[in-house]
Amino acid sequence: MDKRFTLPIAKIVKETDSVKTFTFKHKIDAKPGQFIMLTDFEGGEKPFSISNCSADEFSVTIKRIGEFTTRLDDFCEGDLVSIRGAYGSSFFISKKKVLLVSGGYAVPTFYFLSKVLLANGADVTVVNGARSKEDLLFVKRFKKIGVKLFNATIDGSFGEKGTAVDVAGKLLKNENFDFLYSSGPDLMMKALQNICGEIDYEFCFERYMKCAIGICGNCTMDPLGLRLCVEGPVLPKEKVVQLTEFGKYHRKPSGSRVDF
Amino acid sequence: MEMLRTEFLGKKVSSPLVLPAGVMGMSFSGLHFSAISGAGVVTSKSLTLNSRTGHKGPVIAEFEGGFINAMGLCNPGIEEGLAEINEFKKVCDKPVIVSVFATSTDDFIKLTKYVNTSKGDFLELNLSCPNVFDEFGIPLAASKEKVAEIIASVKKISKLPIIAKLSPNVYNISEIALSAEKAGADALCLINTVGPGMLIDKKMVKPILSNRTGGLSGPCVKPIALRLVHEVYSCVNIPIIGMGGITYGDDAIEIIMAGATLVGVGTAVHYRGIEVFSKINEEMKIFMKEENYANLNEIPKLEKLWTKDSHCQLQK
Ligand SMILES: Cc1cc2nc3c(=O)[nH]c(=O)nc-3n(C[C@H](O)[C@H](O)[C@H](O)COP(=O)(O)OP(=O)(O)OC[C@H]3O[C@@H](n4cnc5c(N)ncnc54)[C@H](O)[C@@H]3O)c2cc1C
Numbered sequence: 110m111d112k113r114f115t116l117p118i119a120k121i122v123k124e125t126d127s128v129k130t131f132t133f134k135h136k137i138d139a140k141p142g143q144f145i146m147l148t149d150f151e152g153g154e155k156p157f158s159i160s161n162c163s164a165d166e167f168s169v170t171i172k173r174i175g176e177f178t179t180r181l182d183d184f185c186e187g188d189l190v191s192i193r194g195a196y197g198s199s200f201f202i203s204k205k206k207v208l209l210v211s212g213g214y215a216v217p218t219f220y221f222l223s224k225v226l227l228a229n230g231a232d233v234t235v236v237n238g239a240r241s242k243e244d245l246l247f248v249k250r251f252k253k254i255g256v257k258l259f260n261a262t263i264d265g266s267f268g269e270k271g272t273a274v275d276v277a278g279k280l281l282k283n284e285n286f287d288f289l290y291s292s293g294p295d296l297m298m299k300a301l302q303n304i305c306g307e308i309d310y311e312f313c314f315e316r317y318m319k320c321a322i323g324i325c326g327n328c329t330m331d332p333l334g335l336r337l338c339v340e341g342p343v344l345p346k347e348k349v350v351q352l353t354e355f356g357k358y359h360r361k362p363s364g365s366r367v368d369f
Numbered sequence: 370m371e372m373l374r375t376e377f378l379g380k381k382v383s384s385p386l387v388l389p390a391g392v393m394g395m396s397f398s399g400l401h402f403s404a405i406s407g408a409g410v411v412t413s414k415s416l417t418l419n420s421r422t423g424h425k426g427p428v429i430a431e432f433e434g435g436f437i438n439a440m441g442l443c444n445p446g447i448e449e450g451l452a453e454i455n456e457f458k459k460v461c462d463k464p465v466i467v468s469v470f471a472t473s474t475d476d477f478i479k480l481t482k483y484v485n486t487s488k489g490d491f492l493e494l495n496l497s498c499p500n501v502f503d504e505f506g507i508p509l510a511a512s513k514e515k516v517a518e519i520i521a522s523v524k525k526i527s528k529l530p531i532i533a534k535l536s537p538n539v540y541n542i543s544e545i546a547l548s549a550e551k552a553g554a555d556a557l558c559l560i561n562t563v564g565p566g567m568l569i570d571k572k573m574v575k576p577i578l579s580n581r582t583g584g585l586s587g588p589c590v591k592p593i594a595l596r597l598v599h600e601v602y603s604c605v606n607i608p609i610i611g612m613g614g615i616t617y618g619d620d621a622i623e624i625i626m627a628g629a630t631l632v633g634v635g636t637a638v639h640y641r642g643i644e645v646f647s648k649i650n651e652e653m654k655i656f657m658k659e660e661n662y663a664n665l666n667e668i669p670k671l672e673k674l675w676t677k678d679s680h681c682q683l684q685k
């Protein structure tokens with residue numbers, strides 16, 4: 110039944126100039142990769158991945174981009190928002206040696222995933238990409254939970270100089286991983302797919318979402334018609350390799366196609 | 370699937386189940402996913418002359434009996450929408466209903482000219498969207514004169530058979546259905562969403578939908594759908610696509626008994642997954658075997674509980 114709950118923001122942490130983590134005191138039944146829909150009833154309801162989740166609280170980490178996220182940026186602890194979820198598919202939990210590659214605001218999802226992977230005995234390496242030092246997310250938190258962390262900045266201001274995919278490429282050449290996870294912009298994941306060889310993987314996609322419950326069809330990916338809010342956002346390799354729109358185009362709120 | 374094979378307006382159909390307008394119909398791939406999951410016929414999102422972004426979220430909200438939604442007729446516009454349909458037809462030969470929405474006869478005529486050039490099989494006139502009231506006012510389906518005028522004008526030029534999608538939110542459905550039939554509609558589709566209704570968030574004291582109101586769908590509307598389909602069936606001689614809250618095989622059988630030839634399954638795609646079509650197909654077959662109905666035509670129809678004259682008289 111209705112998965113909606115309206116509650117105050119318990120805690121806000123400023124991560125970077127444009128990214129904040131919002132924490133809610135609420136038990137949510139969520140797995141890594143799943144997302145919630147969040148609204149303030151002022152026009153707009155948007156999907157955000159869960160970046161942390163424990164028995165009695167969960168967090169989302171949000172980048173200020175447009176109208177809705179700019180409004181949210183002004184919210185204070187104690188302000189009410191309304192949330193429904195968690196929705197969508199979740200990541201496969203491997204117990205082996207795994208590589209997580211992500212960039213930008215998609216990185217915090219991999220904090221939640223890393224915690225669950227570690228708890229299941231996996232050997233976790235994370236590549237954390239950003240434009241520059243100020244944009245890197247969750248560096249301390251990743252270190253604290255004990256993953257092998259490689260930071261990559263385009264301008265070389267912290268960690269290795271280059272994209273997350275550049276760094277992942279080197280790691281894949283030098284080490285044997287059993288499984289690969291990626292979350293981030295299509296073009297980043299496409300580049301990763303091109304260099305990752307035979308390894309099995311799961312990718313977490315983003316497409317425009319409205320209903321988030323599999324009815325409206327706005328979030329389908331061609332040619333399979335998979336709904337990213339139900340069959341996704343996490344898709345396995347055998348599906349990903351069939352997606353003709355991957356890295357090429359996506360659909361606007363009207364359903365019109367736009368190239369990346 | 371032998372048992373469920375039927376014909377609709379001259380086209381062979383593998384199952385009576387229809388993917389209705391606005392559900393999974395934004396892309397060729399959404400239509401295809403529904404078709405390979407067991408829908409016999411698929412319908413596009415209602416297409417308008419120009420693309421529409423739709424309402425801001427929340428556009429849908431759940432309650433005990435179903436959902437209210439006000440998507441706001443988001444669609445990529447007729448040209449891109451038809452391109453999606455043509456692409457669907459390259460990979461699947463199941464019939465497609467092209468749903469179109471406009472607010473004037475002229476625009477319906479323009480849309481029809483586009484649809485004439487497409488690979489669509491049927492043209493559905495959405496005369497009944499309840500969710501764009503602020504923009505367009507009372508749905509056209511509330512007026513039997515407007516319904517007749519639009520259908521007659523479209524009929525003159527359409528290369529495809531015409532289906533009129535009617536609103537449940539009227540007191541004189543038989544009159545409107547008769548007027549659509551007389552004007553040349555080849556089939557009727559009902560019901561569109563009911564109400565509209567409203568849901569409130571009690572902590573923030575706000576309506577949940579950004580549009581404030583939205584049309585009801587899902588199990589709560591089934592009794593209304595059964596009544597309206599039967600009332601219309603009692604009065605007209607053209608086939609009916611019945612829909613509204615159909616979730617299980619039993620619901621589908623009931624709406625066929627009420628008078629439907631084909632059966633739409635929309636909101637149940639959420640409740641039972643995209644597999645809902647194959648599940649309902651199987652459930653219908655089980656019931657038909659139990660009752661010894663060899664095909665859909667053998668499923669008995671309810672004895673007509675209304676007559677053309679008595680009912681239209683009463684409604685006046
Ligand atoms: C499954 C999923 C998980 C996401 N997780 C996060 C997250 O953890 N943190 C985060 O900061 N952002 C996340 N996003 C993206 C986030 O939803 C958008 O940044 C946000 O909706 C922007 O809204 P806006 O009004 O501020 O910007 P707008 O100006 O409206 O849009 C800017 C861009 O954001 C995207 N966007 C806007 N609305 C939607 C929508 N309804 N559905 C999908 N994308 C949209 C589009 O690409 C658009 O071009 C996620 C998106 C998806 C689909």
Ligand SMILES: Cc1cc2nc3c(=O)[nH]c(=O)nc-3n(C[C@H](O)[C@H](O)[C@H](O)COP(=O)(O)O)c2cc1C
Nearest residue numbers: 389390391415495560561586587613614634635636
């Ligand atoms: C999210 C959503 C969008 C819809 N969009 C349209 C539409 O564009 N055109 C239309 O004629 N009906 C639209 N409808 C109505 C459905 O086609 C159908 O008539 C109604 O939902 C009743 O069936 P159901 O209870 O099986 O969903 C929409 C319904 C829903 C739930």
Ligand code: FES
Nearest residue numbers: 319321323326338
């Ligand atoms: S957002 Fe509506 S089907 Fe995914």
